[in-house]
Amino acid sequence: MNRRLEGTVALVTGASSGIGHATALELAREGASVALVGRREDRLTGLAAEISSVGGKALVVPADITTAEAATEAVERTVENLGRLDTLVNNAGLMLLGPAPSADLNDWRRMIDINLMGLMYTAHAAVPHLVKAAAEEPRQVADIVNIGSLAGRNAYAMSAVYSATKFGVGAFSEALRQELARQHVRVSVIEPGSVDTELRTHNPDVIQQHIVAALGDIERLQSQDIADTVGYIVTRPRHVAVAELLVRPTEQV
Numbered sequence: 001m002n003r004r005l006e007g008t009v010a011l012v013t014g015a016s017s018g019i020g021h022a023t024a025l026e027l028a029r030e031g032a033s034v035a036l037v038g039r040r041e042d043r044l045t046g047l048a049a050e051i052s053s054v055g056g057k058a059l060v061v062p063a064d065i066t067t068a069e070a071a072t073e074a075v076e077r078t079v080e081n082l083g084r085l086d087t088l089v090n091n092a093g094l095m096l097l098g099p100a101p102s103a104d105l106n107d108w109r110r111m112i113d114i115n116l117m118g119l120m121y122t123a124h125a126a127v128p129h130l131v132k133a134a135a136e137e138p139r140q141v142a143d144i145v146n147i148g149s150l151a152g153r154n155a156y157a158m159s160a161v162y163s164a165t166k167f168g169v170g171a172f173s174e175a176l177r178q179e180l181a182r183q184h185v186r187v188s189v190i191e192p193g194s195v196d197t198e199l200r201t202h203n204p205d206v207i208q209q210h211i212v213a214a215l216g217d218i219e220r221l222q223s224q225d226i227a228d229t230v231g232y233i234v235t236r237p238r239h240v241a242v243a244e245l246l247v248r249p250t251e252q253v
Contacts, residue, residue, distance in 0.1 A: 003031030004235045008139065009082040011035040011075065013065055013122060014092030016043035018197035019147060022227035023089055028056035030231060032087065035059045035078035037122075057082075065092060066113040071121035075129065084137065085129040087234050090119040091147045095199045097207050100160040108161045115165035119146060120172060127185070134184040141184045141238040145230050146173045148191045150248065158210065166191075170244075177243055186241040188233050193248035196220040218251035 010027045014020035016038035024034045028051045036044045041062040048058035059081050065071040079085050093115045096107040123144055130142035151159050152166030170189055177187035200211050226247065233242045 006031030008032045008086035009035070009078065009084050010087035010089065011037060011078050011085060011126065012089045012091060013037045015047060016040040018199065019195065019223045019226045020091040021047055022223035023091060023230045025051065026227040026231045027087065028058065030235065033057040033082045035061050035082060037061045037063050037065065037074050038092065039064050065118040065122050068121045071118060072125040075122065075125040079129050084133050085126055086133045086137065086139065087143045088123065088126045088130065089145045089230055090122055092118055093147065094202060095162050097158045097162060097203055097211070099158060111161055111165050116168045119169060123176065127180070130185045131183050139238065141186065143234045144176070144185065144187045145233055146189045148189045150191055150193045150246065152191055153246065174243070184238060188242050189244050190226060190229050191244070191246045192221060192226050193252045194220045195226060196222055218249055221247065221249050
């Protein structure tokens, strides 16, 4: 296997399930040491054991990155224990859907806190270390990959605030990309369509039924499909930056 990230360090948020879990494994297969950040420590520990069993190295970092202090501590623990930081994958997220007029405002705040503020807090804490890696380490490049959504390009009924957070991820990513480009810290946003993860299970049954009905019987994306996309982005040559990548199920219109 061509371990193109050998010797590098990656941090993945939301690593306890779905896209984050698959991405952490993918980066480990490419040779990166991976910091696993999430709230469910038991799942992170199981993933770390899985990575170790195939010769990889993982650091379990239980954290709720919805506060700037926790996000900063997660980044600092990564650098302290693994020595540096080359790749940040901001994956942690929450999708709570339903009609806006009758929404629970706490659900809105929870989505804003994790989907947008947590992502920005973690990026803010990571940037100095990524700039340092791009300037001093052999690859001479570092990456931030933010997981957005198709809902960050098209707004849909029943997803007003979820879409608002994902539009924000896209705007933040593009502005940050422009600021860091000359320092060879690449900023990318991946916008998945429907992915078969537990994300939709955080909604009431009636909303889950609405999601299923809206999609019909299409073959949905799998977490590994997005992990493969992350792997592609962060293994490009230094002079190649993939700023934005939309990934849909073939049948999703």
